[in-house]
Amino acid sequence: MRLSFVVVVALVGCKKDDPKPPPTPAPAPVPAAAQIDVYIDDQPAAHVPLAQLQNWPRLDQLLPVNARRLGTWDDVFVKGKGPKPAQLHRPSDTYPQLVPAVFAAADGTPSFGMFDPVELAKHGKPEVREDGVSEVRIKLQTSGGRGEHDQSDGAAADPAQLKIAIKTPKGASTLDGAKLLAVAREPMPGENDARGWTLATIMKTAGIDKFEKVSLSDSSGLNLMLEKGDFSADSIPYVKLNRQGSLRLQVYKKQGTGWQRSGDLRGLTSIEVIK
16 A cells, blocks of 8 residues: 655745844034134134125224234235145235235135235135135234335225216216226236226216316325326326225326326325316
C-alpha cells in the first residue's frame, strides 16, 4: 500500500520594517544683521544699520565733530571679506578729490567706498571699494599740523539740495542740484579727469544764452564780475563740486603752456545777468 503524504507549507509573509525618516537638518545659522560699526582710535564712534546704509551716508558725517576733518585721518582700516582689513593710509592725501561713504551693495550687504562727490550724490561707482564690511577703524593724527587747511569744520552739504539763484532781464529762476548733477561733466583746464563744469555750461543749463556781463555770488557774500571776454579758449571759468558739497568757481587763464587760477568763489549760489 502506497502512502501519500501531503505536506502543507505555511507561508509566513515577512513584513519589512518601515523606512526611517531622514534626519532633520540642523537649522541654518542666522546671518548677522547688516551693519557697520565705526571706531575712532579704538573707541566706538558710530553704529550704522542697514536702513541707514541704504541712504549712502558719508562716513565722516556720522562721526563726532572733532573727528570729521578728513585731513586728520592717518589710517583707515576696513574689515571686509578679506582675511585682513584693507588699509588706507592718509586717504585725504592719497585721494584728495574723493570722500568716504558707506552703503548697501546690490545684494544688501554693507560696503565702503571712496567716491567722487558727484558720483556719491548719484549713488554711482566708487573709485575705491570694499564689500562685506562689518567694521571701520579710523586712527587720527597724534600730532598737529595735518588738516589745518580744512576750513569746513567737518561740515558737508547734500549736493542734490544745492540751488543756484538765476536772475536775468526775463525774470528770476532757480537751477537745482539734481538738474545740475544730471549734466555731463567736463575736464578741468589742463587736466583729463571730468570733475566739474564750465560756467558757460552751467549758464546754458540755466537758460542763459545771451549776456555781456554777469555777477556771481557765493554763500559768504563775495561777488565776482565777469564779462563776455572772460569766456574764451584762453579764459575758462570752471565750477567743481568740492568735498564740502559746495560749488567752487575759479577762472583759469592760459599762461604759456599752463593755466593760472584766479577769481575764487568757494560756494557759488547766484548768477545775475547785468547786461
